Amino acid sequence: MKLMAIAVAALCARMASAAAYDVAAYVWPAYQPEPRWAELGIFNKGIGEWQNVKEAVPKWEGHRQPLVPLWGYENDADPKVMERKIDAAVSHGVNVFIYDWYWYGGRPFLEDALNKGFLGASNNGRMKFYIMWANHDVNSYWNNKVGTKDGKYNVIWPAKVTDDDWQQIVDRWIAQYFKRTNYYKIGGKPVLSIYDVKSFIDWDGLDKAKERVASLRERVKAAGFPGIHLQIICGSRDLLMRKDLAALGIDSATCYCWIDGTHKRLGDRSQPELTYSEWGELALKMHDDCRSAAKSSGMVYFPNVSIGWDNNARYPARESKRVIRNSNPADFERYSRRIKAWADANIAAPFPKLITVNSWNEWTEGSYLEPDAQFGFGYLKAVRKVFGADEAKH
Numbered sequence: 001m002k003l004m005a006i007a008v009a010a011l012c013a014r015m016a017s018a019a020a021y022d023v024a025a026y027v028w029p030a031y032q033p034e035p036r037w038a039e040l041g042i043f044n045k046g047i048g049e050w051q052n053v054k055e056a057v058p059k060w061e062g063h064r065q066p067l068v069p070l071w072g073y074e075n076d077a078d079p080k081v082m083e084r085k086i087d088a089a090v091s092h093g094v095n096v097f098i099y100d101w102y103w104y105g106g107r108p109f110l111e112d113a114l115n116k117g118f119l120g121a122s123n124n125g126r127m128k129f130y131i132m133w134a135n136h137d138v139n140s141y142w143n144n145k146v147g148t149k150d151g152k153y154n155v156i157w158p159a160k161v162t163d164d165d166w167q168q169i170v171d172r173w174i175a176q177y178f179k180r181t182n183y184y185k186i187g188g189k190p191v192l193s194i195y196d197v198k199s200f201i202d203w204d205g206l207d208k209a210k211e212r213v214a215s216l217r218e219r220v221k222a223a224g225f226p227g228i229h230l231q232i233i234c235g236s237r238d239l240l241m242r243k244d245l246a247a248l249g250i251d252s253a254t255c256y257c258w259i260d261g262t263h264k265r266l267g268d269r270s271q272p273e274l275t276y277s278e279w280g281e282l283a284l285k286m287h288d289d290c291r292s293a294a295k296s297s298g299m300v301y302f303p304n305v306s307i308g309w310d311n312n313a314r315y316p317a318r319e320s321k322r323v324i325r326n327s328n329p330a331d332f333e334r335y336s337r338r339i340k341a342w343a344d345a346n347i348a349a350p351f352p353k354l355i356t357v358n359s360w361n362e363w364t365e366g367s368y369l370e371p372d373a374q375f376g377f378g379y380l381k382a383v384r385k386v387f388g389a390d391e392a393k394h
Contacts (some may be wrong), residue, residue, distance in 0.1 A: 029113030081119035143144035235260025261286035310366030329378030
């Protein structure tokens with residue numbers, strides 16, 4: 001009986017530890033046959049951006065391309081596929097998915113991975129989820145046949161919305177997502193992440209941005225919630241200090257990837273490429289700077305841990321981009337522990353210890369938890385070692 005009591009106590013301790021952290025991995029919903037790919041003239045093989053992954057080539061000696069997923073090039077809009085991924089995520093300590101969400105030309109884009117895949121999975125209730133409105137323009141970034149000198153960054157679909165768009169978008173968010181029992185909430189408020197809050201303000205000015213946020217809050221409350229928790233993506237102290245940003249009443253900030261606050265250093269060809277450890281030190285400094293700025297603006301800052309960076313798969317064979325060197329599960333585990341300690345020291349009640357992860361599946365940016373042919377389940381095992389897992393259901 002005594003041994004059994006000790007075992008139960010240990011299990012409870014592990015479960016309490018797991019419950020203490022919300023580990024939220026971003027999901028890039030492009031690995032599926034989205035009908036609107038044809039409008040962009042890309043991914044004609046019916047497998048979405050897996051096409052870029054498969055077509056990638058090494059750009060220098062030792063460059064690890066193409067990347068090979070351990071599970072194969074699966075369709076993330078297939079609920080059976082997502083059932084296995086949900087089980088893998090939860091059993092290794094990832095308990096929240098953050099889905100990139102898009103709207104262009106009066107219509108949604110890339111919703112099927114969430115609507116059909118994740119929400120169609122019989123076990124989706126094991127995880128929470130929320131959406132990050134990826135309100136950036138679409139150019140040829142996803143087209144591996146177009147290089148920088150060919151006009152890769154010319155806008156194809158502008159992200160700017162009208163008032164009519166905004167009404168449709170908010171109605172869609174509330175009806176399709178916020179009302180679900182496993183939608184992630186803080187203080188009972190659905191969390192909505194906005195990728196580019198600067199553009200949201202600059203599109204039509206601060207007054208219009210405030211009007212749209214006020215409308216969002218009003219309609220979310222009318223739907224029965226105490227309000228909305230607005231989160232922004234930010235790796236810049238300067239952005240968090242903007243007075244017009246404070247006027248929107250933003251609740252929290254985090255970053256999408258460590259690259260958010262380190263891209264200038266990575267792009268500086270007068271210096272060597274960053275190793276993962278060097279990148280991690282810069283990221284911790286970024287978190288400290290952003291936490292201080294966020295606090296002064298009345299926000300909480302949630303930290304991020306990233307896996308790597310290599311977006312060469314999105315560029316022609318003739319064009320090479322700088323990468324983070326020596327990304328590996330052991331160093332990822334080491335910095336995950338430091339981010340966990342950072343969260344313990346800097347996030348106080350009533351806020352959850354939310355840690356965002358880049359990412360579940362950013363294969364064409366070299367930052368993914370999903371198992372691959374090189375490391376297997378190495379990154380997922382690292383998450384489990386640091387943050388625990390859903391032991392009761394594993």
